[in-house]
Amino acid sequence: MSRGSFRRLIGLIRLYALLISAAVRAKMQYKFDFVTSTLLESLMGAYDYMVALAALWRFHTVAGWNIYEVGLLYSVSKIGWGLYRTFLEEVDRFEGYIVRGDYDSILVRPYPSLFVLASRNFALERLSFVIQGAAVMVISLKGLLASGVLSLASVFHLLLAIVWTTLLFSAVGIATSAAAFVIVRIEELQVFTQNATSTASLYPLEIYPAWLRNMLLYVIPLGVGNYIPVRYLLGKGGTWLNLAVPAVVALLSIMLAVWLWRLGETRYHSTGS
Amino acid sequence: MTTGPKDLAVYARNLCKAYFVPVLKSGFLGGVRTLLSQEKRRVDAVNDVSFDIRPGEFVGYIGPNGAGKSTTVKMLTGILHPTSGEVLVDGLSPQRQRQDLARRIGVVFGQRTQLWWDLPTIDSFDILSAMYDVSASQYRSFLKKFDDLLGIGEFLDTPVRRLSLGQRMRAELAAALIHRPSILFLDEPTIGLDVVAKRRMREFLAAVNASREVTVLLTTHDLKDIEELCRRVMIVNHGSLIYDGTLESLRREVHLPTVLEVKYYGLPEGLGAGSFIGPGGEVSAAPPRDAWQIASVNADSRSVRVLFDRSQTPAPAVIAAMQALGEIRDVSLEEPAIDDIIRRILEAK
Known part of the structure; x- marks a missing residue:
């Protein structure tokens, strides 16, 4: 990296910090709203996990995965989803920008539009997903490390898996929101590409019919982020490639998503004044 | 360069x-x-x-x-x-x-x-x-x-x-x-x-x-x-x-008329909206050459509004013609409003 581009990167990070601190300060003007939405988010997430737990206690294992192993899958996906929502909340809520025509003011800034968009919010309330996922991960790791199924080296790979999962959720989110440039309303599309798939990716893919499994691996590859590496780390098959493939797929997905975003941008309609 | x-x-x-x-x-x-x-x-x-x-x-x-x-x-x-x-x-x-x-x-x-x-x-x-x-x-x-x-x-x-x-x-x-x-x-x-x-x-x-x-x-x-x-x-x-x-x-380009409003001490006889005033103050019903149309006559304020084209006629010439009809108390000029000019050009094209 040349000196110039390094300085540019540092400048960008400083600007990002400044922008999100402004966004958070603005949000704190409405503390009640913040507190209630965080609480509700956590409660709903906890409820989600309770349901899964109840099912597991009943059957002890799901498709050969015990409760700690499912917990590992669950937590990687949940943390990845939480980080995506925390950093890219405005991408997720992009429909509103198109409907109101607010994207105009993003485009007159001298920075990449996704950067400007993302820096308008740092969704602290979405960290509840991360906290919830982390709690499940700690419980699962305790169980698995004690039984010797996992080594400390695998913990490092799990952290990497979280990074790839976050990137994959981001790629799916960006690509879905890019559709709003053309079709404006994307809520239903998001249910299909994000909500349904992120829920599905919480559990071992073995429990799904082949078409859904294939979709989660090849079309909306959220399963590549957690299932592929976790499966190998737990000794359920696969090779070291299970650790490398997620990185490649995640980076390619992000590139494809950003390309789609740029393509969509050329079709941006704005709104009348 | x-x-x-x-x-x-x-x-x-x-x-x-x-x-x-x-x-x-x-x-x-x-x-x-x-x-x-x-x-x-x-x-x-x-x-x-x-x-x-x-x-x-x-x-x-x-x-x-x-x-x-x-x-x-x-x-x-x-x-x-x-x-x-x-x-x-x-x-x-x-x-x-x-x-x-x-x-x-x-x-x-x-x-x-x-x-x-x-x-x-x-x-x-x-x-x-x-x-x-x-x-x-x-x-x-x-x-x-x-x-x-x-x-x-x-x-x-x-x-x-x-x-x-x-x-x-x-x-x-x-x-x-x-x-x-x-x-x-x-x-x-x-x-x-x-x-x-x-x-x-x-x-x-x-x-x-x-x-x-x-x-x-x-x-x-x-x-x-x-x-x-x-x-x-x-x-x-x-x-x-x-x-x-x-x-x-x-x-x-748009040629909208300027309005001259003239207030008299006593409203001259025979003036009505739509009639024309010639350079010597002669009133006629049909438009002769070099005449300006009367837009309105207000009996209460004893005033007459007359339209003319500034690029063709200097304002004093119109005032002189109006003066021939009676003694003038006050005059004012209204340039065509920009709104009207724009409306005209939007309608024309």
Whole structure:
């Protein structure tokens, strides 16, 4: 990296910090709203996990995965989803920008539009997903490390898996929101590409019919982020490639998503004044 | 020295923007079905518009709602991509070099804030100064200068959402100029402002452009903005440019009559709306050559309004003719209103 581009990167990070601190300060003007939405988010997430737990206690294992192993899958996906929502909340809520025509003011800034968009919010309330996922991960790791199924080296790979999962959720989110440039309303599309798939990716893919499994691996590859590496780390098959493939797929997905975003941008309609 | 497209503030050739609006589907998975559907409707928002703007000009861009004003401005600022045509702003392509261009232009959308709504106004300036790499000393002199010119100092600590519209527009303008752009795009900056705030805004805009260092393109519905500020006006209707020139030549081209109102001590006999006055004061029903039509007669105020064309007849000649009819108490002249001129040209083309 040349000196110039390094300085540019540092400048960008400083600007990002400044922008999100402004966004958070603005949000704190409405503390009640913040507190209630965080609480509700956590409660709903906890409820989600309770349901899964109840099912597991009943059957002890799901498709050969015990409760700690499912917990590992669950937590990687949940943390990845939480980080995506925390950093890219405005991408997720992009429909509103198109409907109101607010994207105009993003485009007159001298920075990449996704950067400007993302820096308008740092969704602290979405960290509840991360906290919830982390709690499940700690419980699962305790169980698995004690039984010797996992080594400390695998913990490092799990952290990497979280990074790839976050990137994959981001790629799916960006690509879905890019559709709003053309079709404006994307809520239903998001249910299909994000909500349904992120829920599905919480559990071992073995429990799904082949078409859904294939979709989660090849079309909306959220399963590549957690299932592929976790499966190998737990000794359920696969090779070291299970650790490398997620990185490649995640980076390619992000590139494809950003390309789609740029393509969509050329079709941006704005709104009348 | 030859000037090419790159030396101009704005160079636009055959600019077109057509929207292909997908016919929205409703019902189950409507969004997905819309995405997959090929059914589209074509809307020509801007149609073959060409113009140049030289550095330092102050250009008014007017036209009825939906005429294509905002669409043009959005293509010049890199927000929208033209369907076809060429555009350069300050020598850069707004689409291919959007981020570079953003450092050289300032944009104010009257209807849409660019400030941080929930934070004190000063925070917006702080953030923008960082965003545009404004040095600390430049930033200090900006705050000082804009306090002098726009009085922004009085509300720096107030959250943007609590500013009056007049204050907010002043803040928006200051924010658009913080990085010293060479071109300023203003989309209806005076909309909704009261008379005093409008005047202040106009005085400020005139000052910004006074040294000719900042080129200004202003879209507005308030034609007083145009009259007071713009040496040049472009009129757009149904997506096409129908006039581009000075306000004076627009007045000449459109030929709307000037109104002379004459108040008498005693209203002369035999005058009625629609009759004509000749140069010697002779009244006739049919239009003879060199005669001016009476627009209205008001018996209560004993006044007569007569229409004449200033480019053909000097006002004193008309006054002399009216004087021949009776003793005049008072006269006043009304130039054709800019609104009427614009309405006329919009109707004609």
